Amino acid sequence: xxxxxxxxxxxxxxxLLCGATGEILTEKSGNLNLGxxxxxxxxxxxxxxxxxxxxxxxxxxxxxxxxxxxxxxPLVCCVVGSLLMGLIYAFLTTxxxxxxxxxxxxxxxxxxxxxxxxxxxxIKLTGSSMPSITxxxxxxxxxxxxxxxxxxxxxxxxxxxxxFLAYLAIILAVGTGVMLKRTRVGLHLRxxxxxxxxxxxxxxxxxxxxxxxxxxxxxxxxxxxxYYVMDYANGIWSNDAFxxxxxxxxxxxxxxxxxxxxxxxxxxxxxGLYIVHNYIPGIDFSxxxxxxxxxxxxxxxxxxxxxxxxxxxxxxPAALGLNYFREER
Amino acid sequence: MNTVPAIExxxxxxxxxxxxxxxxxxxxANRGEILSILGExxxxxxxxxxxxxxxxxxxEGHIFIDGKETVIRSPxxxxxxKIGMIHQHFKLVDVFSAAENIVLxxxxxxxNMAAAVKRVREISSRYGFEINPNKKVYExxxxxxxxxxxxxxxxxxxxxxxxxxxxxxxxxxxxxxxxAVLLRMKADGKSIxxxxxxxxxxxxxxxxxxxxRKGEYIGTVQxxxxxxxxLTEMMVGRKVDLNIERSEPKNPVDRLAVSHIxxxxxxxxxxxxxxxxxxxxxxxxGIAGIAGSGQRxxxxxxxxxxxxxxxxxxxxxxxxxxxENLRDKTPLQIRDLGxxxxxVPEDRLGMGLVGNMxxxxxxxxxxxxxxxxxxxxxxxxxxxxxxxxxxxxxxxxSASTPVRRLSGGNVQKVLVGREIAASPTVLMAAYPVRGLDxxxxxxxxxxxxxxxxxxxxxxFVGEDLDVLVELCDRxxxxxxxxxxxxxxxxxxxxxxxxxxxxxxxxxx
Numbered sequence: 001x002x003x004x005x006x007x008x009x010x011x012x013x014x015x016l017l018c019g020a021t022g023e024i025l026t027e028k029s030g031n032l033n034l035g036x037x038x039x040x041x042x043x044x045x046x047x048x049x050x051x052x053x054x055x056x057x058x059x060x061x062x063x064x065x066x067x068x069x070x071x072x073x074p075l076v077c078c079v080v081g082s083l084l085m086g087l088i089y090a091f092l093t094t095x096x097x098x099x100x101x102x103x104x105x106x107x108x109x110x111x112x113x114x115x116x117x118x119x120x121x122x123i124k125l126t127g128s129s130m131p132s133i134t135x136x137x138x139x140x141x142x143x144x145x146x147x148x149x150x151x152x153x154x155x156x157x158x159x160x161x162x163x164f165l166a167y168l169a170i171i172l173a174v175g176t177g178v179m180l181k182r183t184r185v186g187l188h189l190r191x192x193x194x195x196x197x198x199x200x201x202x203x204x205x206x207x208x209x210x211x212x213x214x215x216x217x218x219x220x221x222x223x224x225x226x227y228y229v230m231d232y233a234n235g236i237w238s239n240d241a242f243x244x245x246x247x248x249x250x251x252x253x254x255x256x257x258x259x260x261x262x263x264x265x266x267x268x269x270x271x272g273l274y275i276v277h278n279y280i281p282g283i284d285f286s287x288x289x290x291x292x293x294x295x296x297x298x299x300x301x302x303x304x305x306x307x308x309x310x311x312x313x314x315x316x317p318a319a320l321g322l323n324y325f326r327e328e329r
Numbered sequence: 330m331n332t333v334p335a336i337e338x339x340x341x342x343x344x345x346x347x348x349x350x351x352x353x354x355x356x357x358a359n360r361g362e363i364l365s366i367l368g369e370x371x372x373x374x375x376x377x378x379x380x381x382x383x384x385x386x387x388x389e390g391h392i393f394i395d396g397k398e399t400v401i402r403s404p405x406x407x408x409x410x411k412i413g414m415i416h417q418h419f420k421l422v423d424v425f426s427a428a429e430n431i432v433l434x435x436x437x438x439x440x441n442m443a444a445a446v447k448r449v450r451e452i453s454s455r456y457g458f459e460i461n462p463n464k465k466v467y468e469x470x471x472x473x474x475x476x477x478x479x480x481x482x483x484x485x486x487x488x489x490x491x492x493x494x495x496x497x498x499x500x501x502x503x504x505x506x507x508x509a510v511l512l513r514m515k516a517d518g519k520s521i522x523x524x525x526x527x528x529x530x531x532x533x534x535x536x537x538x539x540x541x542r543k544g545e546y547i548g549t550v551q552x553x554x555x556x557x558x559x560l561t562e563m564m565v566g567r568k569v570d571l572n573i574e575r576s577e578p579k580n581p582v583d584r585l586a587v588s589h590i591x592x593x594x595x596x597x598x599x600x601x602x603x604x605x606x607x608x609x610x611x612x613x614x615g616i617a618g619i620a621g622s623g624q625r626x627x628x629x630x631x632x633x634x635x636x637x638x639x640x641x642x643x644x645x646x647x648x649x650x651x652x653e654n655l656r657d658k659t660p661l662q663i664r665d666l667g668x669x670x671x672x673v674p675e676d677r678l679g680m681g682l683v684g685n686m687x688x689x690x691x692x693x694x695x696x697x698x699x700x701x702x703x704x705x706x707x708x709x710x711x712x713x714x715x716x717x718x719x720x721x722x723x724x725x726x727s728a729s730t731p732v733r734r735l736s737g738g739n740v741q742k743v744l745v746g747r748e749i750a751a752s753p754t755v756l757m758a759a760y761p762v763r764g765l766d767x768x769x770x771x772x773x774x775x776x777x778x779x780x781x782x783x784x785x786x787x788x789f790v791g792e793d794l795d796v797l798v799e800l801c802d803r804x805x806x807x808x809x810x811x812x813x814x815x816x817x818x819x820x821x822x823x824x825x826x827x828x829x830x831x832x833x834x835x836x837x
């Protein structure tokens with residue numbers, strides 16, 4: 001049962017990790033994108049729309065579906081959907097210099113509504129009696145894990161039983177960490193988030209870095225939404241099922257001190273805390289809800305601890321949430 | 330002496346809105362020389378240099394580098410032409426190490442921090458800098474940060490270095506070290522441009538001096554052939570007659586006695602250093618000084634907004650005849666005693682008014698404590714707002730227009746009007762005419778004069794020496810947080826004040 005808890009914690013953690021990695025990348029450019037929860041919704045529903053169109057064209061002979069296309073189509077749809085959301089955010093805040101908080105919250109409201117609208121529409125199209133769409137065949141492709149996983153006992157169950165998106169999420173997080181810490185692009189990006197005026201004076205194109213980081217960050221977050229529907233939920237989309245995971249992802253950004261590497265264990269921890277109540281026998285409903293609060297309480301504790309330690313490296317990017325305009329005086 | 334021009338500016342003009350920052354400026358800096366650009370605050374020195382380093386783009390005029398006309402559109406263009414600027418406010422990323430800051434923005438070579446650290450060490454030993462390339466900027470002293478900035482431009486192979494007020498933040502010892510480094514760079518064939526307003530530094534380190542006044546180019550002289558007096562005159566200009574009325578103070582009595590106050594900022598630098606003076610009723614006390622010499626801190630100290638490390642501020646209450654020590658009082662208690670601060674900071678709305686609120690609401694910022702009801706009474710502030718609009722000729726559609734929408738002059742009238750309406754006993758006004766046109770400025774001068782006649786002790790912080798000389802009864806000159814002189818407004822000259830402003834010590 002412990003192995004199952006760990007396995008489920010990782011599965012819970014992957015969407016959070018995608019959201020957190022995307023948000024860290026975005027925040028490192030000084031953009032506080034509170035639209036991440038909405039973007040993850042859009043990523044999810046865009047994938048569902050693509051998958052739905054492909055899978056429903058094989059009505060009655062689903063065994064003929066091409067595994068490669070079944071993955072590629074939802075993936076491309078998800079990337080395009082979340083990229084557009086990132087572009088809207090970057091355009092409004094970087095080019096139009098709109099307030100970042102307002103823009104982000106608006107995108108979240110929009111994204112959730114977008115997801116529910118198209119989710120509802122698809123449900124109506126299928127004429128199903130259930131308030132959900134099931135893309136079981138597409139999901140099978142997404143969930144495909146290494147065949148050796150089953151032969152390796154608990155190790156296989158915890159570490160090798162996941163679909164490819166889970167490993168991609170880990171690779172993206174590690175890659176983002178390396179990029180930020182060890183490359184010139186990372187140095188420049190951090191400079192943009194810390195002090196855009198300095199970066200500008202050093203000849204760095206501040207706008208381009210903000211656009212790129214925001215858009216790529218949105219795509220990574222969107223993949224979290226896709227993983228949730230296709231892998232975690234076995235291809236079943238029902239409105240609002242994604243819940244508040246987007247906000248949890250933003251909490252992880254703070255918890256992990258803006259370090260993608262730390263976000264990996266943090267996501268799995270948060271994922272585990274999110275579901276651990278199912279594995280504690282004999283607790284009542286109200287206790288369950290209390291346990292679900294644990295990730296947020298932890299985040300507050302981390303905030304308190306880092307304020308006390310007061311190391312500059314652990315602080316958010318200094319220009320986070322501020323738009324940059326060169327000739328402002 | 331080598332006279333190969335490295336950079337030439339011809340007829341450069343730059344306008345911000347309605348303010349002309351630079352007008353037809355011509356300038357030449359040669360290879361292997363140190364050129365000083367001298368001028369008061371707001372004379373357009375920094376704007377001019379920002380155009381060379383690509384931060385601003387000139388509206389008119391031409392820039393020649395090595396004899397070829399060049400267009401500098403961005404800081405990147407400036408690097409390519411081997412121009413490096415060291416800004417007064419350092420442009421460094423706090424959480425990065427020295428070396429990381431130095432390589433920031435470079436693209437050509439492969440990314441290798443170890444090699445970068447090595448090159449930083451080479452440059453340091455060549456010119457005699459002392460720096461640890463791996464130290465984080467937030468752990469550095471001001472002088473170390475400046476060193477990082479200088480190495481940053483040298484690392485990029487800059488041949489033309491521009492330093493904006495490089496000594497403003499340095500101790501005398503650090504200044505000497507800096508000058509030694511500059512001389513070594515000059516010997517290496519680099520052109521160095523120093524923006525400054527400190528005369529003795531100009532004389533000690535530069536080869537030639539170019540002077541700017543109010544955005545205009547005045548002239549260039551060889552340092553060896555000039556004197557402090559000539560440079561001061563070039564900098565402040567001849568006396569302009571403004572015809573500001575100045576009445577004799579009527580039976581002045583001491584109202585405010587500041588004695589030996591000092592205050593220290595977070596980094597341990599002294600912002601105010603042993604300041605003592607007396608402000609009398611029925612008198613305008615002027616405060617002159619280079620911007621950032623402690624004027625703001627001084628006024629804030631009196632208003633109770635600045636923590637003092639030493640000294641006391643005594644207030645002689647005319648109503649009760651008692652003597653109060655303002656140092657132990659909260660800003661609110663000080664205000665209630667009748668000490669009023671109408672501070673006009675760089676951004677006018679910053680400290681006195683709320684931009685998005687209308688004139689009436691801004692009046693209520695001062696009166697909201699009055700009355701006992703939970704609801705606000707808007708009738709009295711409304712009358713006050715309308716009075717101010719009528720008496721001071723504030724141009725506004727109505728009293729319920731957000732202050733943000735008014736022009737600068739009208740905003741200042743609202744601010745000063747509100748503080749005066751409370752019939753203060755001490756009125757402090759900092760830069761109340763900054764950015765105002767002539768008529769509005771005179772309106773403010775008349776207001777201050779009227780307060781003076783009513784027996785108020787007026788403290789006026791100004792930047793225009795002509796105004797100070799004509800408006801004030803006495804003028805206190807401060808430099809680097811110290812009093813460098815007290816002069817009588819009736820028999821002083823601009824040159825005298827100008828010289829005192831550039832000193833950093835009071836010698837009788």
